[in-house]
Amino acid sequence: MHQSSLDRIITEEEFALALAAGGQLFFRLGNSLLATSGPERTRKHLYQLVIEADSVEVFLDDHGARYNQAFFFFRELVASIRGFARAGFALAHLAYRFEGYRTRMLLLPDRLAAFRESLSHSVGFLRHSIEVLMRAAQEEAELNGVEWGDKFFPEEDFRSTHVNLKLPRNLGEETQGGEGMRPSEIASKYLEVCSLLEGLGIRPIHDEGEREAFLGRICREEQARVYEATVHNLQSAYDTHFKNTTLELEEPRLIELRGHASAAFHLLEAVTILAHFVERHESHQGAEALAGRMNRLVQRSEVRAVTLNHLLSWAAELLHQGRETAQGLLSTFTNARQLTIELPPDLVVHARPASLIVGIVNHHGTPVEMEVCGHTANAGSILEVMIAVGSHPDNRTFVFRGDEHPLRDIEALFSAGLGEGGLDGLPASLRYLAE
Numbered sequence: 001m002h003q004s005s006l007d008r009i010i011t012e013e014e015f016a017l018a019l020a021a022g023g024q025l026f027f028r029l030g031n032s033l034l035a036t037s038g039p040e041r042t043r044k045h046l047y048q049l050v051i052e053a054d055s056v057e058v059f060l061d062d063h064g065a066r067y068n069q070a071f072f073f074f075r076e077l078v079a080s081i082r083g084f085a086r087a088g089f090a091l092a093h094l095a096y097r098f099e100g101y102r103t104r105m106l107l108l109p110d111r112l113a114a115f116r117e118s119l120s121h122s123v124g125f126l127r128h129s130i131e132v133l134m135r136a137a138q139e140e141a142e143l144n145g146v147e148w149g150d151k152f153f154p155e156e157d158f159r160s161t162h163v164n165l166k167l168p169r170n171l172g173e174e175t176q177g178g179e180g181m182r183p184s185e186i187a188s189k190y191l192e193v194c195s196l197l198e199g200l201g202i203r204p205i206h207d208e209g210e211r212e213a214f215l216g217r218i219c220r221e222e223q224a225r226v227y228e229a230t231v232h233n234l235q236s237a238y239d240t241h242f243k244n245t246t247l248e249l250e251e252p253r254l255i256e257l258r259g260h261a262s263a264a265f266h267l268l269e270a271v272t273i274l275a276h277f278v279e280r281h282e283s284h285q286g287a288e289a290l291a292g293r294m295n296r297l298v299q300r301s302e303v304r305a306v307t308l309n310h311l312l313s314w315a316a317e318l319l320h321q322g323r324e325t326a327q328g329l330l331s332t333f334t335n336a337r338q339l340t341i342e343l344p345p346d347l348v349v350h351a352r353p354a355s356l357i358v359g360i361v362n363h364h365g366t367p368v369e370m371e372v373c374g375h376t377a378n379a380g381s382i383l384e385v386m387i388a389v390g391s392h393p394d395n396r397t398f399v400f401r402g403d404e405h406p407l408r409d410i411e412a413l414f415s416a417g418l419g420e421g422g423l424d425g426l427p428a429s430l431r432y433l434a435e
Contacts, residue, residue: 010063012068012070012071012144012145013145015063015065015071016144016145016146016147018063019056019059019060019071019141019146020146020147020148020149022056022059023056023059023141023146024149025052025055025153025157026052026053026055026056026078027138027141027148027149027151028149028151028152028153028154029045029048029049029052029153030134030137030138030148031148031149031150031151031152031153032045032152032153033045033049033130033131033134034131034134034135035152042092043089043092043093043096044158044159044160045158046085046088046089046092047085047089047159048153048158048159049081049082049085049130050082050085050086050089051159053078053079053081053082053085054082056078057075057078057079057082060074060075060078061075070144071144073140073290073293074137074140074141074144076281076290076294077133077136077137077140078137079280080133080277080294080298081130081133081134081137083273083276083277084126084129084130084133084273084277085130086269086273087126087269087270087273087274088123088126088127088130088270090266090267090269090270090273091119091122091123091126091266091267091270092123093266094119094263094266094267095116095119095120095123097262098263100259101258101259101260101262101263102252102255102256102259103256103259103260103263103318103321103322104256104260104321104322104324104325105263105318105321108321111317115314118309118310118314119310119314121306121310122270122306122310122311125302125306126270126306129297129298132297132298133297133298136297181237181240181241181242181365182333182365182366182405183242183247183251183254183329183332183333184329184330184333184334184365184366184403185364185365185366186234186237186238186241186242186254186257186329187257187326187327187329187330187333188326188330188365188366188367189234189237189365190234190257190260190261190319190322190323190326191323191326191327191330193230193231193234193261193319194319194320194322194323194326196227196230197227197315197316197319197320198316198320200218200316201218202218202308202312202313202316203313204308204309204313205308205309206305206309208301208304208305211304211305211308211309212304214308215275215304215307215308219271219275219307219308219312220275220279221272221275221276221278221279224268224271224272224275224276225272227268227271227272227315228265228268228269228271228272231261231264231265231268231315231319232265234261235258235261235262235265238254238257238258238261239258242254242258243258251329253325253328253329254329256322256325257322257325257326257329259322260318260319260321260322260325261319261322263315263318264315264316264318264319267311267312267314267315267318268311268312268315270311271307271311271312271315274303274304274306274307274311275307277298277303278300278303278304281294330366330367334366334402334403335403335404336401336402336403336404337401337402337403337404337407338399338400338401339399339400339401339407339410339411340397340398340399340400341397341398341399341400341410341411341414342396342397343395343396343397343398343414345396347414347417347418347420349389349398349418350389351386352418352419352420353413353418353419353420354382354385354386354389355382356413356418356419356433357370357379357385357410357413358379358380358381358382358385359432359433360406360409360410360413360430360433361379361380361402361406361410362380363406363409363432363433364403364405364406364409366402366403366405366406367380367402368380368400368401368402368403368406368407368410369400369401369402370385370388370398370399370400371398371399371400371401372388372389372391372392372395372397372398372399373392373395373397375388375391375392376388379400379402379406379410408429409429409430412426412427412429412430413426413430416430419433
């Protein structure tokens with residue numbers, strides 16, 4: 001039996017005809033966008049553009065356009081349009097929902113005005129960039145024999161935005177024995193996110209060279225994805241345990257905390273997309289030529305200025321503004337106590353018991369302070385615990401301060417001989433340490 005190849009090479013002329021048919025909705029939407037002024041380009045246009053650009057990009061990839069000299073740059077333009085549309089939609093959605101987020105920014109008229117102006121600038125920059133990229137895509141398509149056409153996108157074909165249904169982002173989280181997450185835990189997680197961004201020293205920088213060096217250190221694409229995912233995980237944990245609950249209705253500070261996280265998340269979505277835009281054009285073969293062509297359309301310096309001065313800086317500020325709310329929740333829902341333990345002569349806090357102490361603290365998700373000979377350490381950090389213990393090898397007295405839940409389990413751990421007889425010998429309340 002004759003066997004035929006699953007792949008067949010077609011000419012660029014044949015592909016141009018196929019693309020003219022397969023990209024019709026994208027081309028028509030491009031015509032509609034280019035024919036409307038800025039204010040008339042609404043969230044629905046950006047949302048639809050993400051859909052149509054993604055469809056064309058898949059079509060191009062299925063036909064190997066990324067490896068074709070004639071259509072490679074057209075594919076890069078389409079991918080960039082899709083990215084800028086996603087970023088623009090995230091920011092337009094933030095502007096649309098911001099009042100309902102109930103952030104403390106609403107109580108600060110001067111900062112609120114500055115934020116709205118900055119957000120408007122960012123959305124305007126993205127919309128203008130999309131227009132420039134779309135005109136370039138049209139020229140590139142026609143240069144390669146693709147019939148773009150002059151029809152507009154059918155109004156009845158616009159899709160309304162919808163809620164994406166997703167499972168909770170809880171991989172790696174331990175179950176809490178049916179208790180569910182406590183407000184003190186979500187507040188503690190929020191404060192950890194605040195500390196992450198505050199530790200970066202984020203601030204507006206207007207000197208291009210200094211700004212580029214700063215972003216190169218703290219906001220490469222991989223780092224930006226970590227910031228975005230960390231805030232998204234916080235938001236997901238909140239929605240899993242508190243959204244539409246009686247507790248949420250009774251405690252308005254919870255809604256406020258989520259608002260700060262949600263606003264920061266949408267800004268960080270755009271940060272990640274712009275970091276990707278810059279880096280993807282540095283990593284391709286012939287990167288210098290590609291980056292030069294893109295820079296003539298959308299200047300890298302403007303992308304970086306928007307990234308830091310208008311997106312990342314406001315994300316950090318919005319999170320910081322929610323810090324007081326998180327601290328208030330932590331105080332309200334934490335029953336703080338002090339636990340003093342005298343270590344029996346036959347026990348030593350070495351690496352394994354230290355890791356169990358850390359495991360208890362991280363399981364409960366609220367901060368615990370450990371004091372050794374007057375020196376304090378974060379009991380949720382294995383490094384700090386080991387330094388504290390190692391610096392005072394003869395110490396037999398340990399003082400723990402924090403919420404009653406982790407302290408109760410720490411006391412049980414010491415009573416069970418720090419697990420030195422094996423984790424199977426731990427009481428049932430500590431079985432999570434063996435999982």
